[in-house]
Amino acid sequence: MTRTLAALIPLLPLAGWIANGLWGGRLGRRAVAVIACGTVGAAWVAAALLFWRVETAPGALSRVDLYRWFGAGTVQVAFRLLVDPLSIAMALVVCGVGFLIHVYSVGYMDEDPGFARYFAYLNLFMAAMLTLVLAGNLVVMFIGWEGVGLCSYLLIAFWFTRPAAAAAGVKAFLVTRLGDVGFLLAIFLAFGLFGTTDFTVMTQEAARRLALGGGAATALALLLFAGAVGKSAQLPLYVWLPDAMEGPTPVSALIHAATMVTAGVYMIVRLHAVFLRAPFAMDLVAAVGAITAIFAAACALVEPDLKRVLAYSTISQLGYMFLAVGVGAFGAGIFHLTSHAFFKALLFLAAGSVMHALHGETDMRHMGGLARRLPRTAGAFAIGALALAGIPPLSGFFSKDLILAEAFRAHIWLWVVGVAGAGLTSIYIVRAFALTFLGGSMRNLGEGAHDPPPVMDAPMRLLAGLTVVGGALGWSFTHPGVLERFLQPVIAEGATLVPRGGSGAGEAALVAASLLIAVAGIAVSWRMYVRRTLRLGSPWLSNLLRHQFYVETVYAAVVVGPARALARTAAAADRSVIDAAVVGVARSIGRAGQSLRGLQTGYLTHYAAFILIGAILLLVFWVSR
Amino acid sequence: MAILLFVVVACLALAGGVGVIASRRPVHSALALLLVLGSLAVDYLLLDAQFIAVLQVIIYAGAIVVLFIFIIMLLHVRSGEDPRIQAVLSPVAGALLCGVFGLAVLVVLSHAAESPASVGEQFGTVQMVGRALFSRYLLPFEAASIVLLVGMIGAVALGRRLSDEAPDRGRPIPAPEER
Amino acid sequence: MAVPPLAHLTLSALLFTLGMIGVLVRRSALIVFMSIELMLNAVNLSLVTFARVRGNVDGQVLVFFVLVVAAVEVVVGLAIIVNIYRSRQTVDIDDVDLLRG
Numbered sequence: 001m002t003r004t005l006a007a008l009i010p011l012l013p014l015a016g017w018i019a020n021g022l023w024g025g026r027l028g029r030r031a032v033a034v035i036a037c038g039t040v041g042a043a044w045v046a047a048a049l050l051f052w053r054v055e056t057a058p059g060a061l062s063r064v065d066l067y068r069w070f071g072a073g074t075v076q077v078a079f080r081l082l083v084d085p086l087s088i089a090m091a092l093v094v095c096g097v098g099f100l101i102h103v104y105s106v107g108y109m110d111e112d113p114g115f116a117r118y119f120a121y122l123n124l125f126m127a128a129m130l131t132l133v134l135a136g137n138l139v140v141m142f143i144g145w146e147g148v149g150l151c152s153y154l155l156i157a158f159w160f161t162r163p164a165a166a167a168a169g170v171k172a173f174l175v176t177r178l179g180d181v182g183f184l185l186a187i188f189l190a191f192g193l194f195g196t197t198d199f200t201v202m203t204q205e206a207a208r209r210l211a212l213g214g215g216a217a218t219a220l221a222l223l224l225f226a227g228a229v230g231k232s233a234q235l236p237l238y239v240w241l242p243d244a245m246e247g248p249t250p251v252s253a254l255i256h257a258a259t260m261v262t263a264g265v266y267m268i269v270r271l272h273a274v275f276l277r278a279p280f281a282m283d284l285v286a287a288v289g290a291i292t293a294i295f296a297a298a299c300a301l302v303e304p305d306l307k308r309v310l311a312y313s314t315i316s317q318l319g320y321m322f323l324a325v326g327v328g329a330f331g332a333g334i335f336h337l338t339s340h341a342f343f344k345a346l347l348f349l350a351a352g353s354v355m356h357a358l359h360g361e362t363d364m365r366h367m368g369g370l371a372r373r374l375p376r377t378a379g380a381f382a383i384g385a386l387a388l389a390g391i392p393p394l395s396g397f398f399s400k401d402l403i404l405a406e407a408f409r410a411h412i413w414l415w416v417v418g419v420a421g422a423g424l425t426s427i428y429i430v431r432a433f434a435l436t437f438l439g440g441s442m443r444n445l446g447e448g449a450h451d452p453p454p455v456m457d458a459p460m461r462l463l464a465g466l467t468v469v470g471g472a473l474g475w476s477f478t479h480p481g482v483l484e485r486f487l488q489p490v491i492a493e494g495a496t497l498v499p500r501g502g503s504g505a506g507e508a509a510l511v512a513a514s515l516l517i518a519v520a521g522i523a524v525s526w527r528m529y530v531r532r533t534l535r536l537g538s539p540w541l542s543n544l545l546r547h548q549f550y551v552e553t554v555y556a557a558v559v560v561g562p563a564r565a566l567a568r569t570a571a572a573a574d575r576s577v578i579d580a581a582v583v584g585v586a587r588s589i590g591r592a593g594q595s596l597r598g599l600q601t602g603y604l605t606h607y608a609a610f611i612l613i614g615a616i617l618l619l620v621f622w623v624s625r
Numbered sequence: 626m627a628i629l630l631f632v633v634v635a636c637l638a639l640a641g642g643v644g645v646i647a648s649r650r651p652v653h654s655a656l657a658l659l660l661v662l663g664s665l666a667v668d669y670l671l672l673d674a675q676f677i678a679v680l681q682v683i684i685y686a687g688a689i690v691v692l693f694i695f696i697i698m699l700l701h702v703r704s705g706e707d708p709r710i711q712a713v714l715s716p717v718a719g720a721l722l723c724g725v726f727g728l729a730v731l732v733v734l735s736h737a738a739e740s741p742a743s744v745g746e747q748f749g750t751v752q753m754v755g756r757a758l759f760s761r762y763l764l765p766f767e768a769a770s771i772v773l774l775v776g777m778i779g780a781v782a783l784g785r786r787l788s789d790e791a792p793d794r795g796r797p798i799p800a801p802e803e804r
Numbered sequence: 805m806a807v808p809p810l811a812h813l814t815l816s817a818l819l820f821t822l823g824m825i826g827v828l829v830r831r832s833a834l835i836v837f838m839s840i841e842l843m844l845n846a847v848n849l850s851l852v853t854f855a856r857v858r859g860n861v862d863g864q865v866l867v868f869f870v871l872v873v874a875a876v877e878v879v880v881g882l883a884i885i886v887n888i889y890r891s892r893q894t895v896d897i898d899d900v901d902l903l904r905g
């Protein structure tokens with residue numbers, strides 16, 4: 001039973017991909033939509049059933065072997081799925097948010113000629129992501145890992161006739177590839193250290209086989225983290241995410257907010273046993289997370305494009321998640337992953353509604369005063385914004401402050417950076433809200449702008465609801481919350497599940513401090529962008545931020561430039577050397593043929609003479625033998 | 626006795642051969658060819674090939690040469706060459722080439738020449754050749770008749786004058802003296 | 805004293821060479837044709853000679869067939885020459901170069 005259910009979860013969307021991919025053109029929009037949404041919905045139901053199973057039989061981990069894949073000698077790799085609280089939790093989030101976004105897409109992509117192709121790719125993505133989440137060993141996870149990377153490329157470059165979109169897709173794929181090299185090396189290393197990549201084995205054996213702080217543990221952890229850096233868009237491999245906004249907005253919501261980019265966080269939590277044996281790596285993870293959080297928040301401050309603001313916001317929030325797992329707060333990391341999925345997807349879908357109403361406009365400098373025309377969208381965005389800023393009682397408040405509390409306990413500077421980032425977060429999200437929805441009348445943006453139809457509206461409402469109540473999963477800072485308790489069997493070794501008991505007063509002070517910063521940020525931003533009474537910043541600073549601290553410039557000079565030069569050289573060599581040789585051979589044969597033509601003079605006399613010469617040669621040859 | 630006859634025949638044949646290739650007018654060439662054919666017929670007799678000798682006279686001398694002369698007259702060909710057109714191969718080169726070939730042929734043939742075997746009286750008679758033709762070589766014999774049939778049909782088909790063509794007497798080629 | 809076969813063969817070779825010269829040097833189609841007949845006859849002579857030398861009548865049978873085929877060849881060839889004359893008003897073979905490659 002478990003086996004079937006577990007297998008169905010990734011297989012259902014896969015079937016949807018095959019159906020829509022092969023026959024989508026002929027089936028008609030309605031059928032395509034039903035197949036696509038139906039398979040994801042059914043997968044969610046299967047996940048829910050498995051959840052109930054896991055709940056009623058606590059402590060049960062199920063290994064589901066689908067088939068023996070390959071093996072050589074002592075190394076055997078099975079196509080194995082792992083059903084435990086962690087994977088079920090992730091599956092529920094992925095399928096749930098995924099389903100809502102599928103439904104939203106039916107309305108959003110309604111007029112697009114590539115309707116069937118879109119849903120085929122989206123289903124394929126779901127299949128890959130679910131494979132990743134349910135994987136029982138690193139190899140199967142890698143299949144899902146690469147699969148989501150591929151679908152990310154396919155969907156970012158969905159409107160492939162646009163050069164910007166095609167370039168963005170390629171950029172995303174190549175940059176995450178860099179991280180994937182690390183992941184692959186980690187797989188090899190794991191085989192070497194453990195003889196297998198099975199998660200259960202690795203978790204149990206980690207303490208025995210890996211010396212605390214030793215080279216093996218650190219290397220393995222760092223390689224895994226490299227993969228996470230690419231996939232989850234942390235510094236320095238974040239550059240693909242803002243450009244990925246070229247894809248359709250629901251894609252951005254699903255892949256680049258709620259699911260794919262969180263794979264890195266999930267992977268670290270899954271292999272926490274390894275990371276716990278490498279304190280240096282954990283410190284690095286936390287540091288990178290914290291720096292990325294504040295870096296991305298700063299870049300979002302001056303970004304004029306609405307979707308790109310949200311992209312930087314995602315990078316920043318992912319930084320918080322890595323900060324959490326870096327200090328050992330695995331439960332908190334997953335909690336923030338979940339609540340972020342809710343409110344970030346909500347924000348993206350609201351942005352999508354804005355674009356839908358404005359026929360594709362994303363530049364906030366051309367927006368303003370939309371709250372009057374799209375009141376429901378504005379409301380949804382506001383809820384998401386407040387959650388992002390960390391205002392209670394929305395879920396974002398609980399998850400983010402839990403992380404900050406854990407960070408403080410680990411290292412005070414991490415807390416400082418985190419809180420500063422939170423302040424910037426408030427500023428930029430209020431800025432985005434104000435520029436888009438508030439202010440004077442819109443300039444020349446037509447009369448047709450209106451709130452989205454129900455098919456797009458309902459998912460937004462649901463997500464808004466989840467954002468509001470999601471805090472229930474972990475509303476206490478002193479005792480483990482619902483989610484953490486659920487995950488306990490999996491991360492029992494986590495250092496932080498040690499009762500946080502601590503001083504309730506200390507906790508309260510921290511929470512108060514960060515809440516103060518958040519509210520202050522909102523106030524500052526309000527003054528700047530709504531009342532326009534405050535002006536901050538200098539030209540030098542805004543230039544620095546606008547160019548993302550010149551990170552992209554450095555990349556262009558150091559990586560892209562030499563790569564292009566190499567490509568040009570290779571192309572030239574191909575043309576002048578190889579092609580010339582091949583064409584040269586063909587031409588010389590032609591020329592030989594041309595010259596042989598000269599023998600056909602058309603004169604009988606000549607032909608007779610040739611025959612004679614041939615006969616003479618033959619005779620001489622025979623006579624001489 | 627035989628040798629003397631042979632020498633005479635050989636000289637006549639060679640003279641005729643030269644005449645064929647060297648005459649200005651085609652009619653003269655045809656007559657020279659006739660001389661060669663006749664001489665060779667006598668030579669065949671010297672070689673105990675009576676049947677072949679007779680056939681030579683009947684077919685070659687009697688039919689083929691007649692055909693040649695017939696065509697020469699039909700086409701009003703008065704000269705060997707059309708002076709308006711240039712030769713494409715130098716005559717000296719051609720002759721030289723042929724000389725080399727002839728020498729090679731001679732060398733080969735000389736290796737094969739042995740003293741003649743002794744044969745019965747029946748050798749080369751009509752009966753003996755006929756018997757061979759109708760027993761061992763029956764199939765080629767029949768095939769040859771088909772070849773003859775095909776050749777006849779081909780000649781008739783080729784020689785037909787189509788309705789829109791002018792009669793055969795077109796612009797005549799000038800005779801050697803008339804230039 | 806019988807004639808040595810070599811003598812016949814020499815005559816054959818000489819006639820053959822003469823015929824070849826005629827083919828290469830002369831330009832009138834008819835004369836070329838007659839030269840070819842000369843070559844055929846030279847070959848016939850050597851065939852008959854060898855038939856006599858070996859005492860085997862097969863050589864003469866072959867000559868018989870050569871005779872037949874030569875007759876057919878002359879007939880068809882002359883028909884072709886007539887056609888060429890009809891279209892080009894000449895029988896000079898160096899004038900016919902339409903199949904030049």
